[in-house]
Amino acid sequence: MKKWMIFLAIIIVLTLTGLSVYAYQTIREPLRHNYAQAENYVVGQSLLKTVLTVTYYHGTDAFYVFTGLDEEDEETIVWVSAEYDFHHVEKASDGITREEAVAIVDRNEEVSRIQTAKLGYERGLPVYEITYINDENRKGYYYVTFENGTFIKRYLLRTE
Numbered sequence: 001m002k003k004w005m006i007f008l009a010i011i012i013v014l015t016l017t018g019l020s021v022y023a024y025q026t027i028r029e030p031l032r033h034n035y036a037q038a039e040n041y042v043v044g045q046s047l048l049k050t051v052l053t054v055t056y057y058h059g060t061d062a063f064y065v066f067t068g069l070d071e072e073d074e075e076t077i078v079w080v081s082a083e084y085d086f087h088h089v090e091k092a093s094d095g096i097t098r099e100e101a102v103a104i105v106d107r108n109e110e111v112s113r114i115q116t117a118k119l120g121y122e123r124g125l126p127v128y129e130i131t132y133i134n135d136e137n138r139k140g141y142y143y144v145t146f147e148n149g150t151f152i153k154r155y156l157l158r159t160e
Helices: 002-044 098-108
Strands: 050-058 062-069 075-083 087-091 110-120 125-134 138-147 153-156
Touching: 002 050, 002 062, 002 075, 050 110, 062 110, 075 110, 098 110, 098 125, 098 138, 110 138, 125 153
Parallel strands: none
Antiparallel strands: 050 062, 062 075, 075 087, 110 125, 125 138, 138 153
């Protein structure tokens, strides 16, 4: 009897694990499809020759942010609106790095831990959005320009 209960528990755990994986893949499929569609747009418009990474940014407007290599094999960043009606292209060397953006936040805020630092597009400018937890355990969003790290805006939220 004990063996049957262990066997039944194993079957239930495996079934729940399988259903979880299936649900996760089903939920992620539209995002993967949209990434592929956006990548086709970037390559088709000859904005990048090779795509290295793609992320999704949803601020005031939604953007796909690509890093890759252009025709001269220079690292380039492309921001594409989710509707494909606008794109912005910058050489990576023309802006600050992710590490420099994080350092700006560290200098200006009481940061306990950095959660994310990603590129986005706000107010007609390419930006870094740095998400952090401050010393008072509040979640903060800090925005600086990609070009030179100029402060744009910040938000602080309670985490409790």
